[in-house]
Amino acid sequence: MPRDPVAKLLLFGATGDLAQRMLLPSLYGLHADNLLPAELKIFGAARHDHDDEGYRAFARKALDQFLPEDRKNEAAIASFLERVFYQPTDLSDPESFTPLAEKVGDIAGGLAIYLSTAPSLFESAITGLQSVGLAGTTVRVGLEKPLGYDLESSREINDAVAKAFPEERTYRIDHYLGKETVQNILALRFGNSFFEPVWNAQGIDNVQITIAETVGLEERAGYYETAGALRDMVQNHILQLLALVAMEPPAHFDGTDVRDEKSKVFRSLRIMKPEEVPQMTVTGQYGEGAVKGQFVKSYAEELGQSSTTETFVAIKAHIDNWRWQGVPFYLRTGKRMATRRSEIAIQFKAVPHSMFAGRGGLLQPNMLIIRLQPEEYIQLLVMAKEPGLDRNGVRLREVPLNLSLDAEFAGSRRRIAYERLLLDLIEGDQTLFVRRDEVEAQWRFIDAIRAGWDANDVKPKSYPSGSWGPSAAIALTERDGVTWQDD
Structure with a gap:
């Protein structure tokens, strides 16, 4: 798609x-x-009282701390810092x-704004930008989450943003x-002919999406206590992964067609009734x-007080459309888990008849x-025959076909997500950003779960740090004859 780069970026x-x-290492x-x-x-x-040189020193310190050693180049750092300016705000x-506005100056060449702030400040920020002419037709805005805490607050934020920035100039960020691997889901699905015939309810038994963290609260206690795992991880990251797995083939890889198909998935998500929530979720x-x-320590010890905020959630979700009717999507995320892992596991249905059963295979x-x-x-885990004469029966074994992206593309530098997203914001490509109708459909699904927890007085079950969550999460899948992919 045609690129429309701006001349200025405001962080x-x-x-x-x-x-x-x-952000600074990515730029x-x-x-x-x-x-x-x-x-x-x-x-x-920001509110800190730097001048240009003071902020350049601050940025240099951040680069020194967070850049990989092989990316540090004094000449490149010095020339990068020449681009950087600062205004206390x-x-x-x-x-x-x-x-x-005086510091930023003329924006006729285009301005991209990256707004990473508390949701309570979004409206005042947009109003202030508009009042000084920093929200005109040459300006686009990138919005970092959280964009609200439920559907109502999300709408309030989006309404405030829309007063100055129409949808085509609004870039909602989900890093x-x-x-790279997330985008490879699209390449895997739509760049290979052999997956599509079985990528549906006739070929797939279930889908599991896991984002597991080993860390606890770290420095996020204030935010996390008001959000919890459902809002922090499921509403955005996990549901976006679900959409990429479940979407129909877009006609083009662009911001309209890709997001149209994701939005259809979110509108097809089955909204849980309050009485269904305790059977379909674990917290x-x-x-x-x-x-x-x-x-x-426990969450309560780290927080310094007792709490009913969930740090783990597992969900059995359904997509009510032609392609996915009857296929469960098991979603799971948690802190202080056994290992750090983000993955999608797609289990295909068994072959309809095994010719090897009579020989012990x-x-x-x-x-x-x-x-x-x-x-x-x-x-891809496939079945293969073990070597042998088979006089006492056929021995079959599951073997992996591996594509290591780290190894296969060892000569290419792997970029962190924010490099791509910042460049797309600067150049005006909305493909990898989230549209308002997506966000609101995601919140409808999430709000129904929280309403079910409230209606049934569901409290989070304790699980030991270093485990895979409460035992009830195992039961969530095993009553369907499914086991979580924990290997």
């Missing part, structure tokens, strides 16, 4: 953790590889925006969509235990595993 939250760990990486427009200027804005103070909270051989259904992190690979 709100420019002194925050995300900026230090991800430097794009600069070092000559991928940024030559004239692009980067403006940081308080989004809650309307008077902050006038000096900000999972920038991951948990980690207790004390051991992770990687180290003792860790046992068959297992094929499974496709797409590992997103920490390793990146695609693995």
